[in-house]
Amino acid sequence: MTRYIRYAAVFCTLLLAALLVNAARVQVVQSRVYDDNPANRRPVIARYGQPRGDILVAGRPVTGSKDTREQLRYERTYADGPLYAPVTGFASQVYGTTLLEHTEDAVLAGTDPLLSPLALLKDLTRQRAPGGDVVTTLNRAAQRAAYEGLAGRKGAVAAIEPATGRILALVSAPSYDPSLLSGNGADVERAWARLNADPDKPMLNRAVRQTYPPGSTFKVVTAAAALDAGVVTDVDAPTDSPDPYTLPGTRTRLTNEGDGCEDAPLRDAFEWSCNTVFARLGVRVGAEAMVAAARNFGFNDPGLRVPFAVTRSTFDTTLDKAQLALSSIGQYNTRATPLQMAMVAAAVADGGQVRAPYLVERTVRAGGTTVSAAGLRPVRQAMRPGTALRLRELMSDVVREGTGTNAAIPGAIVGGKTGTAQHGLGNSGTPYAWFISWAQGPRQAQPSVAVAVVVEDAAADRGEISGGGDAAPIARAVMRAVLGS
Known part of the structure; x- marks a missing residue:
């Protein structure tokens, strides 16, 4: 009898061991599989079971969390949603995350291991740390000045601190309120459908995700x-430039908007934006050197992140002389984001150096302790200091006496370049108005802000839209806001 009891005990022990081994397999070896299974609601419930960390501008949150008392308890809220949407993006219970809400999701959601001082204990208990905060580099006054300057017109503004690469303003218009997408009800689905069907594309971040022909603002690169x-x-000195200029190998004659460009010196040609002078200069510089110059400023770089990805600005690498002439005045296939052209202006302001732009100053725990900081940024020499x-x-x-007088700020030194970029089939579309600039305050040793503005106003009269008239006043408002800060 004792023998049978012993056999039963051994058999039960084996069964218990098998159960323990299977439990360990499920909970340890296959835990990731079950965590990622769409049928498992626990991670989603846990994700929205606590308030999300905030995105801060000038020390104040522009985001929040609302307790809905539902199963997915906390929804994202936004203060001045349309103003900051090109920076924050959205955090939706249905459609996921974009922009900073996406790239900084681990910090904001509390899943970043660096948020917990006792990471091992956190792994054992499977508890989330409170969401951390993301401190941005934005200047609140500059952001609002850019948004109000566009006044609902389609376009974008990017502003950078030349000496550091800190992004001071990033605006896209028209914009949208990200809170419309935060929840999970039928109204969220309707808002999503409406925003995606809107021909003005309010969810497109024109400052970093849309490229435009830069027009005459690219003449800064050609001059460099x-x-x-x-x-x-x-x-x-005279540049030996004809007016009109026949593009090499073609019968196409390039002309200028005004008079006085024939044989104009670089100073006058730059001031009055002579197409013929800069097209011929680009041909004389040569394709290889022009491609290298554009690359030094940041064109053709597919890896730019701020921390979310920036669409690559392009300058063709294989060109005949006629194409090179047009590319050198910002036409043909040359395309740039507003952020890229702000980098061009910043390079001039900072002695020829291009600094990688960035939007996140640091991330912090809920108690305010710094988790990570931006640190030193890569620097590239775009041109010689003497050229800058x-x-x-x-x-x-x-700005003092040319096409950019609308950007002048009393008491400050301001430099700028206007651009009116043609586009559409046969250049039939209303031109894009560009202005890039930098400003140095009266008590500053160097420029403290560089700005790029593009306005794509399809409702404007074709003959009236211009970089100096439409875009320069917006740049001036942004620069004044930064200098006043």
Whole structure:
């Protein structure tokens, strides 16, 4: 009898061991499989079971969390949602996350291991740390000035601190309220359908995800290439440029908007934006040197992140001379985001250096302890310091007495470049109005802000839209906001 009891005990022990081994297999070896199974609601319930961390601008949150008392308890809220949507993106219980809500999701949702001082205990208890906060580099006054300056017109504004690469403003218009997408009801689905069907594309981040022909603002790059290559050694010497200029190998004649461009010196050609002079300069510099110059400023870089991805700005690498001439005045296939053109202006302001732009200053725990900081940013020399100094003179002339007088700020040194970019089939579309600029306050040792503005106003009269008239006043408002801060 004792023997049978012993056999039963051994058999029960084996069964218990098998149960323990299977439990360990399910909970340890296959835990990731079950966690990621769409039928498992626990991670989703846990994700929305606590308030999300906030995104901060100038120390104040522009996001929040609302307790709905439902199974997915906390919904995202936004203060001034349309104003900050190109930065925050949305955090939706149905459609996921975008922009900072996406790239900083681990911090905001409390899943980043760095948020917990006792990471091992957190892994054992499967508890989330309270969501951390994301501190942005934005200047609140500059962001609002850019948004109000566009006043609902389609376009975008990007502003950078030249010496650091900190993004001070990032605005896209028209915009939308991200809180419309936060929950999970039928109204969220209707809002999603409406926003995606809108022909004005309010969810498109035009500042970093839309490229435009930069038009005459690209002449800053062409001038830098010509000065660095020694094609131009004296900005006040004649450039031997005909008007009109016949594109090499073609019968196409390139003209100018105004008079006085024939054989104009670089200073005058830059001030009055002579197409013929810069098209010919690009051909004289040569395709290889022009491609290298554009690359040094950031064109053709597919890896730019701020921390979310920025669409690549392009300058063709294989060009005949006629195509090179058009590309050198910001036409043909040359395309740029507003952020890229702000980087061009910032390089002129910072002695020829291009600093990687960034939007997140640091991330912090709920108690305020810093988790990570931006640190030193990569620096690339786009042009020689002497060339940058010459371009600062030329851009200052544009604002003082050229096509960019609407950007002037009393008491400050301001440099700028206007652009009116053609587009559409046969250039039939209403031109895009561009303005890039930088500003230095009266008690500052160097420029503290660089701005790029593009306005795509399809309702405007074709003959009236211009970089100096439409975009320069917006840039001036942004620069004044930064200088006033």
